[in-house]
Amino acid sequence: MADFSLKSRDEGDIVVIETDGYLNNLGGEEVAKACYERIDEGRTKFLLNLENSKVVNSIGVSILIEIIEKLQDVDGKLAYYNLAPIVEKTFSIMGLTKYSSIYASEAEAIENMA
Amino acid sequence: MLKSPTVELTIPVLPDMELAATKTAEVVAKHMDLDDEQTAEISMALIEACLNAFEHSKSKEQVEIHFKIQDDRLIIQVTDKGKGFDKSKVEIPNIDEKFGSDRKRGWGLKLIEELMDRVTFESSEEGTTVTMTKRK
Numbered sequence: 715m716a717d718f719s720l721k722s723r724d725e726g727d728i729v730v731i732e733t734d735g736y737l738n739n740l741g742g743e744e745v746a747k748a749c750y751e752r753i754d755e756g757r758t759k760f761l762l763n764l765e766n767s768k769v770v771n772s773i774g775v776s777i778l779i780e781i782i783e784k785l786q787d788v789d790g791k792l793a794y795y796n797l798a799p800i801v802e803k804t805f806s807i808m809g810l811t812k813y814s815s816i817y818a819s820e821a822e823a824i825e826n827m828a
Numbered sequence: 829m830l831k832s833p834t835v836e837l838t839i840p841v842l843p844d845m846e847l848a849a850t851k852t853a854e855v856v857a858k859h860m861d862l863d864d865e866q867t868a869e870i871s872m873a874l875i876e877a878c879l880n881a882f883e884h885s886k887s888k889e890q891v892e893i894h895f896k897i898q899d900d901r902l903i904i905q906v907t908d909k910g911k912g913f914d915k916s917k918v919e920i921p922n923i924d925e926k927f928g929s930d931r932k933r934g935w936g937l938k939l940i941e942e943l944m945d946r947v948t949f950e951s952s953e954e955g956t957t958v959t960m961t962k963r964k
Contacts, residue, residue: 736844769847771875772935779923779932786927800868807942808935809923 722748725761728827730820732763737770742777749781749792758790761823765796775808782813791815795823835895839878841888846878849893853904856895860902862964869943870962874904876936877958881908901945904960912951 718735729752735741749760760781764770782792793815797805805811817823837852839845850871857867874893881891889909896903921934941947946961 736847738844769850769871769875771846771879772939773879773933776926776932776935779926783927798868799865800872803869803943804872804939807939808921812923 718744720744720748722752725820725824726828727757728759728761728824729757730761730763732766734766737764737767737774739771739773739777741767742774746777746781750784753784753788753790758785758788759827760785760790760792761820761827762792762794763796763820764794764798764801768798768801770801770804772804772808775804775810778810778814779808782810786813791827793817793823793827795820833897835897837893837895838890839893840890841882845891846875846882849874849878852893852895856897856902860897860964862902862962866962866964870902870904870960873940873943873960874906876939877904877906877960880936880958881906881910881956884910884913901961901963904962905957906960907955907957909955912953912956915949915951 718733718741720734721732723730731745731748733741733745745762752760778792785792795817797816802816805816815826817826835852835856837849839848853870853874854867857870862870878891892907894905896905918937919934921938926932940958940960944960945963948959950957
């Protein structure tokens with residue numbers, strides 16, 4: 715199976731999660747687990763760096779919709795940066811851009827999420 | 829040279845085997861001088877077609893993929909031997925309706941149709957073939 719890993723760090727009140735690998739059902743579940751653990755700690759702002767996840771599928775992206783739904787309950791935000799063009803197009807087709815934000819860089823994301 | 833050279837691939841219903849199909853698609857797309865955007869769209873549509881074949885067909889049989897190279901287009905056929913489906917009964921997903929719903933999935937056909945130039949389905953109780961065309 716394709717390898718997937720992630721690293722998480724805090725930038726002020728924003729949790730930055732850097733993914734590496736195929737964002738499929740298993741990758742999506744790992745991202746969700748990482749987000750839910752921090753939501754339980756009271757964190758509400760999440761930023762995904764998808765630079766190293768250039769391949770996604772709709773099941774993995776559907777799990778991001780679950781994360782957005784969970785964040786809506788705590789008035790939180792989900793955003794992304796470093797998206798491959800096809801990943802950005804997939805997010806657009808699925809409507810994620812209506813409920814979450816895409817930024818070109820971490821600096822731009824942090825400035826807008828503050 | 830063959831009039832319509834065809835690459836045939838058979839993949840087992842195993843996790844992530846859709847990525848084997850995208851590797852073949854990349855080689856075929858390069859041969860046809862398709863650009864990076866077209867290649868990425870083909871790969872994404874192919875992933876979704878394979879996932880549908882794996883999951884929706886309920887079949888343990890292998891999935892067959894044919895890449896037909898024509899002058900101005902690439903035709904990809906993904907065939908499973910599952911129980912088939914009625915496309916007219918497949919709801920077009922809308923993210924607004926996904927919130928509050930237990931079912932967040934169901935985006936495959938929408939993505940395939942948005943990313944490819946032409947898509948047709950043939951389905952019966954003996955299986956389904958989705959035919960996807962990308963023009964150069």
